[in-house]
């Protein structure tokens with residue numbers, strides 16, 4: 656019976672005017688099997704075994720979806736736009752159609768069209784960072800850590816590649832796209848992410864790899880405000896050297912996704928340049944919270960500050976510590 660269904664359905668489907676390169680497979684399954692689960696499983700198998708790179712979201716129209724049709728197109732499908740950095744418009748796809756005309760069986764017709772256009776899905780490095788020169792990745796990571804803007808990173812990385820003697824702008828090993836830079840940034844963020852919950856992740860970082868830089872850390876709780884006072888070893892040296900006269904404090908807003916204010920303490924070096932000597936992140940702008948942070952900071956000064964004037968109404972210039 657199963658063979659009979661397979662042959663009949665195959666013949667019917669073959670007639671439906673598909674390209675001859677389309678592979679048709681008819682699956683005859685038990686009536687009560689979960690069709691969606693079966694289809695997802697087939698998709699995974701195809702994606703891993705055939706060097707394919709099909710999307711995992713059903714892109715059939717809603718009307719077709721209602722009729723039991725599933726369409727998974729190549730990740731390089733879609734319209735080309737001026738901003739596209741790579742080949743698009745690939746026509747490869749895999750689709751599944753549930754047929755309801757066989758009463759005792761669940762029949763699923765699978766169509767697989769694997770002729771990709773404009774790209775080679777079997778190249779294992781496609782779309783991955785391994786494609787980019789590791790030296791260049793390192794260079795871009797350095798720029799990202801220095802909080803250089805993505806546009807500038809793009810320019811600088813191209814300049815860097817030209818300095819190394821590379822001229823072929825299509826060579827993705829040396830000429831990266833904005834998307835590559837974004838991917839490198841995401842990878843860096845993931846490495847630093849200790850836990851999916853930001854508060855836990857912060858605690859782990861401050862109690863782990865960064866603990867030498869933490870002057871004071873009070874996690875947020877219903878009873879306590881968030882206070883983070885950070886000072887790297889070179890900041891500490893600069894504070895010791897230049898922190899005798901006057902220390903400036905500057906509040907910046909909008910530097911993190913939580914809207915927590917960032918206070919930067921600056922000293923003036925021998926050239927008259929301001930250099931940061933402490934960062935303070937607070938959960939709110941209450942005077943008591945800031946006061947607590949500054950009290951904890953006091954012991955790191957070369958001479959204890961005599962008074963702290965907090966001038967709250969000045970927008971950027973919140974306080975000056977006089978010694």
Ligand SMILES: [Zn+2]
Pocket residue numbers: 729730731732745746747770771772774776
């Ligand atoms: Zn493709």
